[in-house]
Amino acid sequence: MKLLGNKRLLILMLGLICFIALMGLTFGQPGYKTWPEKFVKDALAWTQGLIYKPVAFVAGVFEDVNRLRTLHEENTVLRETLSRYARDTTRLNDLELQNERLQAALGFTERQKSMNKYNFRIAEVVTFQQSNKTITINLGEKDGIRPNMAVQSVEGLIGRVVAVSNFYSDVQLLTGIDDKATSNSKAISASVKGRENESFGIIERYDPDKQKLIMTKIDPQDKLQPGDTIITAGKGLVFPNGIEIGKVTERYEGDSVTHVAEIAPFASFNHLREVFVIEMPEG
Known part of the structure; x- marks a missing residue:
């Protein structure tokens, strides 16, 4: 019975040594993964996929909100710029017309002074x-x-x-x-x-x-x-x-x-x- 127990232990140790040797050989080959690694990789990828899609969606929503906020701020600045431009243009036109009127008035007064x-x-x-x-x-x-x-x-x-x-x-x-x-x-x-x-x-x-x-x-x-x-x-x-x-x-x-x-x-x-x-x- 003691001899039988020693054989089993010996066989288990030999199997473990072979398994470790096989693992070492496979790790040494680039691009090759064992089935446990594949299983772990696939499980992690699937889990990451489940998490990534909602996170990416939420991140996209926040990105769109930030983009809308930026567009709103840019539109506000543009409206204010256009308003100032319109006001300045109106004032410029009014000043030009006033200048023309005053020049005509100056000519008028000079003519009258000569008369x-x-x-x-x-x-x-x-x-x-x-x-x-x-x-x-x-x-x-x-x-x-x-x-x-x-x-x-x-x-x-x-x-x-x-x-x-x-x-x-x-x-x-x-x-x-x-x-x-x-x-x-x-x-x-x-x-x-x-x-x-x-x-x-x-x-x-x-x-x-x-x-x-x-x-x-x-x-x-x-x-x-x-x-x-x-x-x-x-x-x-x-x-x-x-x-x-x-x-x-x-x-x-x-x-x-x-x-x-x-x-x-x-x-x-x-x-x-x-x-x-x-x-x-x-x-």
Whole structure:
């Protein structure tokens, strides 16, 4: 029995030695794995596959969220940049237009200075009151502005100063003239440019339907005709001589012995930006 037990132990040891030798030989061959290694490798790969797919999906979700956040931030920056660009472009266009207007205004004042001794004070329009046809300008009593000073744009006469505060003034536009006014200061003595001593009339009101100034008290023998340029005659104390008002479009007989003419104003009253207050020399 003892001999049989020793044989079994010997056989087991020999088998273990052979197995170890076989393992050593197989490990020495590159790329070759034993079936236990294969089993372990396959089991690990399968387990890793089960874990990797959900992890990869979650990681992809987070990556997409980060990408969306990045895109949102980039879009926000782009919108802000476009907004600034639009604002700056608008401001640039406005400054360019203002520069053109001021250059035209400078040319206008130089031309006027060569014609007479009037002083032209440039002012910006602050507000426009549609109800009473007046505008507010940013020059006032502190700037030497007084009531009844004539006001014009580059194109022509637009009205007169009617109220003055320290730093602002209200200007009554020609579109607010009407024949129901009790003050004769609103009427404008006018004549034909180039024939100042031959033509004369009074501009008393504005017809909003025709958008024309109505000139009355024209002598039937007066040679005024459509196409003539009407200017201020300077007969009153408000409007100085020689300011262009508009062009005659029609002439016809009035209710009495005088004739009436319709005048299309040169000035635009709806888009006033800069105007000139005409300061006449004392005396």
